[in-house]
Amino acid sequence: MASQTIEAYREGAEISHGDASFKTSSVQMLEELDLPKGLFPLEDVEEFGYNRAAGFVWFLQKKKKDHTFKKIKQVVSYGPEVTAFVEKGRLKKITGVKTRELLLWLTVVEVYIEDPVIGKITFKTGTGLSDSFHVSAFELGE
Numbered sequence: 001m002a003s004q005t006i007e008a009y010r011e012g013a014e015i016s017h018g019d020a021s022f023k024t025s026s027v028q029m030l031e032e033l034d035l036p037k038g039l040f041p042l043e044d045v046e047e048f049g050y051n052r053a054a055g056f057v058w059f060l061q062k063k064k065k066d067h068t069f070k071k072i073k074q075v076v077s078y079g080p081e082v083t084a085f086v087e088k089g090r091l092k093k094i095t096g097v098k099t100r101e102l103l104l105w106l107t108v109v110e111v112y113i114e115d116p117v118i119g120k121i122t123f124k125t126g127t128g129l130s131d132s133f134h135v136s137a138f139e140l141g142e
Contacts, residue, residue, distance in 0.1 A: 005083060005095075006049065006058045013051035022048040022059065027140070029057065034089050034116060036138035041067045042078055058083045059096075071137040075100040076108070089113045099123065 002010075016025045022045035027037045029050055040059065047060040059082045066077045079096035086092075090112040097108040106125040113121050113135065121138060124130040 002047075002058070002060060003081060003083070006060075006081070009051040009054050009056040009058070010049065012053055013049045013056075015047060015049045017047055019043060019045050025050065026059070029086070033086055033091075034113065035091070035111070036121065036135045038138045038140040039111070040078070040082075041065075042082075055086050056083070057086055069133075069137050072133050074133070074137075077105065089116070099125070101125075101129070 014025070016022060022042070025048050026040050030037050030039055042059060042061055042065055044062040044065075045059055046062060047058075049056075049058045051057075059078075061078070061080055061082075064077060064079050066075060068075050077098045077100070079098075082094070082096035084091040084094040090110070092110045092112075094109050094111065098105045099108055100106075106127060106129065108123050109126050110124040111121065112124075119135050120132045121135045122130050122132040
């Protein structure tokens, strides 16, 4: 069941269903936004929506998925519903994504690449903490 936020952006959105369709559509979206293609290593995605006019995306998956980005040894948890507002080089007002720092799970609220030449991507949490990593840690297959 999609949230009211998603329902508000359905009209005019490109919506795809199924895991294979998600993998293709999400990679295309991330390429357009100049973000690493492996940023959403999700499985069992039931629906992916992208409302270009509003700059809003969502993913609905069967259950939450934890993923470890091996190059940086960072664990990220993706909830059954993930949403974000998008623009070139940035995801903001993210919902459904958490990262583990020591023993705490912190909500990720923004992801951005400030200067593509430097090649660093920054993750900002709801507590105001942020951490930057090299974009290569988030390429497909990592």
